Amino acid sequence: MFDESKNPPPRNRLDRFIRQFRYPAYFIALITLYTIASTAIGLALAPALWILSHWVPWSASFPGWLRWPLLGTGLGFSFFLSGFTLLVVIPIYNRLLPTRIKPFKGTYFTLAALPWFLHNGLFYLVRYTFLQYVTLTPPGLWFLRAMGMKIGERAFINTYLISDPCMLTVEDDVVLGGSVRIFAHYGGGGKLVIAPTFIGNKATIGLNATVMGDVQVGAGATILAHSVLLPGSRVGEGETWGGVPARRISREEMDRIKQEIQGLPADGVSPKSQSVR
Template sequence: MKKKKDLVNETTSDLPGLRGLSETFLRKFRNISFILGLVPIGVLYLVCLGVSLSPGIYIFGWASEYVAGLSLWQQSIAYGFAIAAGYIAYIFCLILVVPLVNFLMPFRLKPARGNWYSLHSIPWYYHNALVQLVRYTVLDLVTPTPINMMFFRMMGMKMGKGCIVNTSNISDPALIELGDFVTIGGSATLFAHYGMDGYLIIDKLKIGSHTTIGLKASVMGNVEIGSHCTVGPHVVLLPKTRLADGEKVLK
């Protein structure tokens, strides 16, 4: 059996065939592999942003033709409304386009554990790259509304009825499960992964019905919270935490 240190620093793969060759290349040429991995993300970003910006450009072009004969102040007002309408269209388009691209990806995020430079880390990397594109551009503008919850559902999050998600600080939504009437407080952080000792561990995060996660609390991967629980503001629930039904963690 390989020692833990050997597993972290290994430069070969036990996977068969082409998968093994790919993972070996990933581990032997880490910097090159990382750069190559960014290229598809750049292409995906171009597609998502280009498609999402198109309606706004169309609106501006239409307005330009419509007000061509008006005075400068009238054109300025029309252009202002056109840009504002285009930005709103961009918000809604991006929230719809990114989940579609995520759905069309050839691989799915699954629980896994191992070296950071492993094939199982690639779905995690790309899934979260798409999530962050929306999170750091437009998601805070529609949080908390049914729109941000719709986005997370389309990205794979399982969410029961009556939930309120007052945060955009969510990673790995495809591995997060919320029961009915769950409340996620403002700026709370939810993510279904963690790293330690050179390992990347990807594991599910489950929150039971009627549970409240407080302001700026952090809940990590491999955590299971029962129903009717309360997690106080700024509390951190580390991996492998298990809360029984009705349990309260306030500090």
């Protein structure tokens, strides 16, 4: 059941229509998104199909033992060409369409949620098809920036598991480890909150960590691998956080954890050294 009391007042007639006729409005938005995505895919495939229309007859003129490798090479080249073309097409669509996300707190079925729906729908078209092939490359960083993600100098982004890129800020020398999940929203039970996520200079987000919406990570902070930063988390400069949900870990506790990993007692002297004494 959707609680309308959690919503801001309707903006206009379209907003009132969306709220009153939730599922028809959602169906219309979904069909619209699929139509837009189809045209984007079509534009991305066009150069590859043009090349294949010339490549296939050319490769067919060779003997069988050479024909099939040539045909396979043409298909492989076409795949990457269409992928790189999609990296250009989607940011153009994102700029031309109403995808300007603003912080929001309410329910899913509102006009304010529509830009968020469209922005992520376009982004996911690349995320689930080609983005993983260009992660850690200049084209991948260019695409994220073109989609509105604020990325500082020398940032190391080893993940494609990103949502809401236009609401994310990653400053200079930040490290996002492999398969980090980072986004700028959260919700449940019909509730949606969109809030910016900020990662400060020289912060490190460990392997497979999750950074949710409305999170701020201070400069030089470290988030341990597989940790989950819940909405509203405020990580101070130079702090280390870890766990599910993540919490601050003091320097003394971190030193003790490192000693346990290395098999050392609390005094830092190995049992073998003690026996020699």
